[in-house]
Amino acid sequence: MLCRAQYVYEAGGGEHTTLENRGQNLGNIRDATAIFDPIHPKDIMDKLLKPALTMGVRAHKPAPKKKKAVKTDGAEEEVEEFKKPPLAAMLNSFDFESVAREVMEPQAWGYYSSGGDDEITLRDNHLAFQRITMRPRILVNVREIDMTTKILGVPASIPLYFTATALAKLAHQEGELAIVKAAKKAGVPYMLPTLSSYTLDEMLEARTPDQVVFSQLYVNPERSRSEEYVTKLEKAGVQALFVTVDAPQLGRREKDMRNKFTQQGSDVQGDDEDDGAVDRSQGATRAISSYIDPGLNWEDVPWLKSITKMKVLLKGVQCAEDAVMAYKAGLSGCVLSNHGGRQLDTCRPGIEVLPEVMEAIKAEGATKENFAVFIDGGVRRGGDVFKAVALGAQAVGVGRPVLYSLASYGQNGIVRMVHMLQDELQMVMRLAGTPNIPSITEKHVITTNLADHIVPLPIDNLTHKTYQGLEPAARL
Ligand SMILES: Cc1cc2nc3c(=O)[nH]c(=O)nc-3n(C[C@H](O)[C@H](O)[C@H](O)COP(=O)(O)O)c2cc1C
Known part of the structure; x- marks a missing residue:
């Protein structure tokens, strides 16, 4: 999905909730302002889209927790903390592999x-x-x-x-x-x-x-x-x-x-x-x-x-x-x-x-x-x-x-x-x-x-x- 700085348009129709409420779907939304603006008038959203089709102010995902990690050269860097899913979420052997990769020492x-x-x-x-x-x-x-x-x-x-x-x-x-x-x-x-x-x-x-x-x-x-x-x-x-x-x-x-x-x-x-x-x-x-x-x-x-x-x-x-x-x-x-x-x-x-x-x-x-x-x-x-x-x-x-x-x-x-x-x-x-x-x-x-x-x-x-x-x- 593409979005302009403050508004997004969901091409397939679908839900028109504010981005804040969209939880994990945020990952699918891309800021396309750079390619959108040169070819569209500024008021296109207001003129062509019903209010219900505008998606609201772009909200940002809450910043993930960070932890300190030591790089191979000894320097410290901040990396996102991995949140381990519950065991019940493991449905196949690949699930375990993906968790192991996060929790194991390199x-x-x-x-x-x-x-x-x-x-x-x-x-x-x-x-x-x-x-x-x-x-x-x-x-x-x-x-x-x-x-x-x-x-x-x-x-x-x-x-x-x-x-x-x-x-x-x-x-x-x-x-x-x-x-x-x-x-x-x-x-x-x-x-x-x-x-x-x-x-x-x-x-x-x-x-x-x-x-x-x-x-x-x-x-x-x-x-x-x-x-x-x-x-x-x-x-x-x-x-x-x-x-x-x-x-x-x-x-x-x-x-x-x-x-x-x-x-x-x-x-x-x-x-x-x-x-x-x-x-x-x-x-x-x-x-x-x-x-x-x-x-x-x-x-x-x-x-x-x-x-x-x-x-x-x-x-x-x-x-x-x-x-x-x-x-x-x-x-x-x-x-x-x-x-x-x-x-x-x-x-x-x-x-x-x-x-x-x-x-x-x-x-x-x-x-x-x-x-x-x-x-x-x-x-x-x-x-x-x-x-x-x-x-x-x-x-x-x-x-x-x-x-x-x-x-x-x-x-x-x-x-x-x-x-x-x-x-x-x-x-x-x-x-x-x-x-x-x-x-x-x-x-x-x-x-x-x-x-x-x-x-x-x-x-x-x-x-x-x-x-x-x-x-x-x-x-x-
Ligand atoms: C980390 C690791 C250590 C292994 N150590 C041995 C070993 O000491 N002796 C041995 O005969 N095979 C060893 N193997 C080979 C396994 O017995 C087996 O052939 C292989 O893991 C099967 O493939 P899979 O990991 O895709 O199930 C090892 C495999 C892995 C992944």
């Missing part, structure tokens, strides 16, 4: 939100789901919807687990402890990270007696350390070990690299972070990469299997050949993942790799029972969970949504985030004519465009508005 936000290089894969992870079209069936009795399932034999309220993400204390003081508790409340398994901010014992103690957790493993260059760690997990009743295989070197995550990492992590696998071996100069990512053995290879798989009775899976598989090798090596499954777009850029999203993997392992005789396939990356909607299940995934992992909801509202935030995904999935299942998880099949989705990256899509406004673009050094 270095923590930088570490969580960043992706590798140009962040193409980071963004494509979610967009890929939109290249899959729904193929709903009608006249199915969908009075009752049951989205419960089992993940590696563990009952879950929805085919979803919280995947391992390092350094949860950057989100919230209670870090991984809050995630363990929220996982219990939400009825989903949590994969404990190796590079946690709380110690393994603390995370294990946060469980309720009946709560099952999984664990992620970065294999340490000193294998005996990993063996000790795995033994401890097994003794504590952890059910499955996800060995991360997509990170022989951690990706270049430039948002993170621009922030110096100063926050204290945990005593990860007994290492002393202050011995000078860790380069803290380039963000959290670089500070933790020295715990991971780049020499890990297929010949180590028998060793991995020999050190535990837990189910062993690979996390970070990205093509059919490797999934088949994992199956043939006697592993219990794999996660099709590109590490949330934080490693090799321009990789395919897990959801895109899924069809080729399912076809290839089926040809080798794998079944859903003897080889579980998971995906993670970009899962932000209940519909995304549906599509992954339709294409053969036993469940999906969610990473950032857990961290963002934790950062915004603590443990309750995580639980609400899962409830929103459950609400969404329930609706999608009902509208697709699939009353329970086994009834969701590949016939309920169309994947023709999945691997075609040039499909024109409508703009996804939520992703678009929450995504923070990379900035080159000269713009900082």
